[in-house]
Amino acid sequence: MRPHFDRLYRLAWRLTGAKAEAEDLFQELLIKAFGKLDDLVVIDAPGPWLCRVMYNLFIDEKRRFARGRIHTVEEGQLGGEGIASLPGSDDPVHDNQRLEKLKQLDKALAQLSDEHRMVVLLHDAEGYKLAEIEELTGTPVGTVKSRLHRARARLREILTADGTIS
Amino acid sequence: MQNNDINRQDQEILELLKDYPMPAADAGFYDQALVRATHEGSRRQRNRWLLTGFGAAIAATIAVWMIGGMLLTSQQLPDAGAAIPGVTIALEQSRTVNLVFASATALESATLTVSLPDGIELSGFPGQREITWETSLNEGKNLLPLTLVALKPTGGELLARLEHDERNRTFRLRVDVT
Numbered sequence: 598m599r600p601h602f603d604r605l606y607r608l609a610w611r612l613t614g615a616k617a618e619a620e621d622l623f624q625e626l627l628i629k630a631f632g633k634l635d636d637l638v639v640i641d642a643p644g645p646w647l648c649r650v651m652y653n654l655f656i657d658e659k660r661r662f663a664r665g666r667i668h669t670v671e672e673g674q675l676g677g678e679g680i681a682s683l684p685g686s687d688d689p690v691h692d693n694q695r696l697e698k699l700k701q702l703d704k705a706l707a708q709l710s711d712e713h714r715m716v717v718l719l720h721d722a723e724g725y726k727l728a729e730i731e732e733l734t735g736t737p738v739g740t741v742k743s744r745l746h747r748a749r750a751r752l753r754e755i756l757t758a759d760g761t762i763s
Numbered sequence: 764m765q766n767n768d769i770n771r772q773d774q775e776i777l778e779l780l781k782d783y784p785m786p787a788a789d790a791g792f793y794d795q796a797l798v799r800a801t802h803e804g805s806r807r808q809r810n811r812w813l814l815t816g817f818g819a820a821i822a823a824t825i826a827v828w829m830i831g832g833m834l835l836t837s838q839q840l841p842d843a844g845a846a847i848p849g850v851t852i853a854l855e856q857s858r859t860v861n862l863v864f865a866s867a868t869a870l871e872s873a874t875l876t877v878s879l880p881d882g883i884e885l886s887g888f889p890g891q892r893e894i895t896w897e898t899s900l901n902e903g904k905n906l907l908p909l910t911l912v913a914l915k916p917t918g919g920e921l922l923a924r925l926e927h928d929e930r931n932r933t934f935r936l937r938v939d940v941t
Contacts, residue, residue: 602793610785620792627800632908695782702779721780753772762775 601644608648611718612655625658626651645732652733659711701761705752712736713748720745801887849937852913857886862907862923862934870900873927877909880919883938886910913940 605626609619629650706714719725719733720741727745731738756762852858876895879885887910888894911921923934 599793602788606788606793607785616786620788620796623788624796624799627796628803631800631803698779699783702776702783706783717780718783721777722783749773749776752776753769756776757772762772 601647604644605647605651607723608651608719609655611723612652612715622651622655625654629654645729648733698761701756701759702752705755705759705761708755709748709751713744713751716741716744717748717752721749848935849939850911851939851941852883852911852918854913854916854940857910857912859908859910860936862909862936866900866902869902870927873898873900873925875907876922876924876926878922878924879911880917880921880938882913882915882917882940883919883921884912884914886912911938913938916940 606619606623609622609626610616613619613622626647630647706718709717715734716730719730720727725733727738727741730736730741734741736744753762850858850860874895874897876893877885878893879891881892885891885894907923909923918938918940921936921938923936925932925934
């Protein structure tokens with residue numbers, strides 16, 4: 598299972614939006630998978646299977662895992678060396694502007710419905726293909742497409758209204 | 764708004780989304796999570812007695828035990844000459860064995876003791892030859908999955924002893940190692 602851990606941890610983060618809940622969800626997945634070790638040996642593609650199980654766990658216990666959505670992006674939450682890990686770290690002014698924009702993006706994402714936020718994060722931030730999201734969530738690809746379109750439109754509307762993008 | 768503007772804005776949002784930060788897991792988190800999953804998974808497995816409606820999951824089922832009511836009055840081991848069910852495990856491999864108990868009535872606070880032969884361990888309980896825990900049984904069929912690990916090629920007999928009030932039954936399982 599280890600080769601899939603990073604991807605699963607990222608998925609947990611995208612679903613829950615907060616570290617503690619992501620760790621809880623990841624932990625719960627491992628416990629569930631532990632009881633299915635015999636099955637895992639014979640599953641052709643354990644990665645997608647594990648992602649689906651994690652998604653279903655999240656949906657089943659949404660209240661528990663989604664209670665702590667982040668509302669701001671603090672530098673301490675950034676990966677690696679914080680803001681220095683963002684592209685263009687040799688330009689402090691640019692970096693500060695970018696961090697501000699990310700904070701606004703985070704607020705905008707918090708205004709989307711769960712379904713819209715999930716699809717835009719999985720597709721646009723994580724690079725999942727539409728078919729992968731369909732498989733993961735059990736939502737028909739046409740619906741996924743439609744949600745993605747609406748989510749992007751809503752983000753554009755919010756971020757232009759607050760001046761984050763022009 | 765012009766299409767060009769929309770495309771440019773979408774592009775900018777896309778770039779922001781790609782930068783949308785997410786911390787990596789703390790050092791050691793994966794290892795700790797695995798250890799917790801091993802222990803917690805074993806505990807939940809042992810408590811998963813309450814499966815009353817099951818189908819495919821019991822394909823590996825090796826025994827049905829009638830207990831409860833009048834059937835739990837026996838104080839003795841089953842007839843030594845009776846055929847003992849058995850399983851075969853590959854050395855250093857694990858195998859989950861499902862024991863099925865059919866109880867005529869619901870039983871609260873029953874005690875189950877599993878005694879393992881030399882060289883066979885219960886996953887999550889390294890080095891322990893006898894494991895005891897308290898559990899409840901539902902009326903009907905109850906499933907107890909035990910994940911066995913073979914550490915030596917010797918094999919032997921596993922005993923699962925169920926006690927309730929002053930009555931008990933002992934189930935024997937032959938474990939062969941290849």
